[in-house]
Amino acid sequence: xxxxxxxxxxxxxxxxxxxxxxxxxxxxxxxxxxxxxxxxxxxxxxxxxxxxxxxxxxxxxxxxxxxxxxxxxxxxxxxxxxxxxxxxxxxxxxxxxxxxxxxxxxxxxxxxxxxxxxxxxxxxxxxxxxxxxxxxxxxxxxxxxxxxxxxxxxxxxxxxxxxxxxxxxxxxxxxxxxxxxxxxxxxxxxxxxxxxxxxxxxxxxxxxxxxxxxxxxxxxxxxxxxxxxxxxxxxxxxxxxxxxxxxxxxxxxxxxxxxxxxxxxxxxxxxxxxxxxxxxxxxxxxxxxxxxxxxxxxxxxxxxxxxxxxxxxxxxxxxxxxxxxxxxxxxxxxxxxxxxxxxxxxxxxxxxxxxxx
Numbered sequence: 001x002x003x004x005x006x007x008x009x010x011x012x013x014x015x016x017x018x019x020x021x022x023x024x025x026x027x028x029x030x031x032x033x034x035x036x037x038x039x040x041x042x043x044x045x046x047x048x049x050x051x052x053x054x055x056x057x058x059x060x061x062x063x064x065x066x067x068x069x070x071x072x073x074x075x076x077x078x079x080x081x082x083x084x085x086x087x088x089x090x091x092x093x094x095x096x097x098x099x100x101x102x103x104x105x106x107x108x109x110x111x112x113x114x115x116x117x118x119x120x121x122x123x124x125x126x127x128x129x130x131x132x133x134x135x136x137x138x139x140x141x142x143x144x145x146x147x148x149x150x151x152x153x154x155x156x157x158x159x160x161x162x163x164x165x166x167x168x169x170x171x172x173x174x175x176x177x178x179x180x181x182x183x184x185x186x187x188x189x190x191x192x193x194x195x196x197x198x199x200x201x202x203x204x205x206x207x208x209x210x211x212x213x214x215x216x217x218x219x220x221x222x223x224x225x226x227x228x229x230x231x232x233x234x235x236x237x238x239x240x241x242x243x244x245x246x247x248x249x250x251x252x253x254x255x256x257x258x259x260x261x262x263x264x265x266x267x268x269x270x271x272x273x274x275x276x277x278x279x280x281x282x283x284x285x286x287x288x289x290x291x292x293x294x295x296x297x298x299x300x301x302x303x304x305x306x307x308x309x310x311x312x313x314x315x316x317x318x319x320x321x322x323x324x325x326x327x328x329x330x331x332x333x334x335x336x337x338x339x340x341x342x343x344x345x346x347x348x349x350x351x352x353x354x355x356x357x
Contacts (some may be wrong), residue, residue, distance in 0.1 A: 148185070271307055
C-alpha cells in the first residue's frame with residue numbers, strides 16, 4: 001500500500017475519534033443541565049464516565065492506535081473526561097443546594113406550634129405493687145430486709161424444720177447448682193433465719209422481698225421465677241390474734257376497706273399453727289365465678305405462727321419468744337387486681353402489655 005494512503009487513513013481515523021469525543025462532550029453537557037436529582041446524576045456518571053462509557057472505551061483502546069496518534073487522542077480524551085467530571089461535581093452541588101432550598105421553603109418550622117410532649121416510660125406492674133406493699137408495711141412499722149438469692153440447703157430447708165428426705169421437700173421443685181449443698185432459693189423464708197441470727201434477741205418486725213426460683217413447668221399460672229414478700233415478727237407475747245389483725249389491716253389497705261377475708265387451716269413445716277388467707281372475690285362479689293372457681297374466695301397468702309424449732313435455729317428461746325410469719329406473691333396479687341390471666345406476661349417484655357400500666 002502506498003505511504004500516502006496510510007497517512008490519509010490515519011488522518012481520517014484521528015478526525016473520526018476527535019469528532020466522537022466532541023459529540024460525547026456536547027451530549028453529556030447538554031444532558032447534565034436537564035438533570036434535577038441525585039439519582040439521575042448517578043445514572044449520568046455511569047453512562048459517561050464509568051467502565052462502559054465511550055471515553056473509557058477510547059482510552060482503553062489507545063494501545064491499538066499508531067504510536068504517533070496515541071498522545072493526541074489520549075490528551076483529547078483526558079481533557080473531555082476531566083471537563084465532564086468537573087461539571088458533574090458542580091451539578092451535584094447545584095442539585096443539593098436546590099433540594100435544600102426547596103425543603104426550607106416547603107417545610108418551614110412554625111415556632112408558634114406547641115412542642116411535642118416527650119413520651120415517658122412507666123414502672124413495671126411488679127415494681128408498682130411491690131412499692132405499694134413496702135409503703136403499707138412501712139406505715140405499720142416494718143423494715144425491709146434483703147437476703148441472698150443463692151442459698152445453702154441448710155438455710156433453705158434444714159433450719160426451717162425441713163430435714164433431708166423430709167416429704168415436705170416435694171412441695172418445692174428446687175434448682176440445684178453444681179456446688180453441693182448450694183441451691184437457688186425456692187422461697188424467701190431462708191431470710192427468716194438470717195435476720196433472726198443477726199438481731200437476736202431483739203424484737204423483729206421486717207418484710208423480706210425478693211425473687212424465688214422453682215423448677216416447674218411454665219404455664220399460664222406458674223413460672224420458674226417469681227417475686228415473694230415474706231413477713232416476720234418476733235417478740236414477747238406475740239399471738240395469732242396479732243397475725244390476723246396485721247394481715248387484715250394489710251389486705252384492707254391494699255384492696256379496700258370493705259373487702260372481707262378469711263383464714264383457712266393449712267400446713268407449712270416452718271409455722272405451727274399454719275393457715276392460708278383468702279379475700280372475697282372482687283370479680284363476683286363472693287357469689288361464685290370462674291375466676292374464684294365458684295368458691296367466692298381468692299387465696300392471696302400463706303401464714304402461721306413461727307415454729308418453735310425455727311425460732312430456736314434463729315437464736316430465740318421459744319419458751320420466751322414467739323412470732324408469726326406470712327408469705328405472699330405480688331404476681332398473684334397483680335393478677336387478681338387487674339384480671340391478668342397469664343403469669344408469663346410479667347416477664348415477656350411485651351410493650352403492649354406493659355403500656356397498660
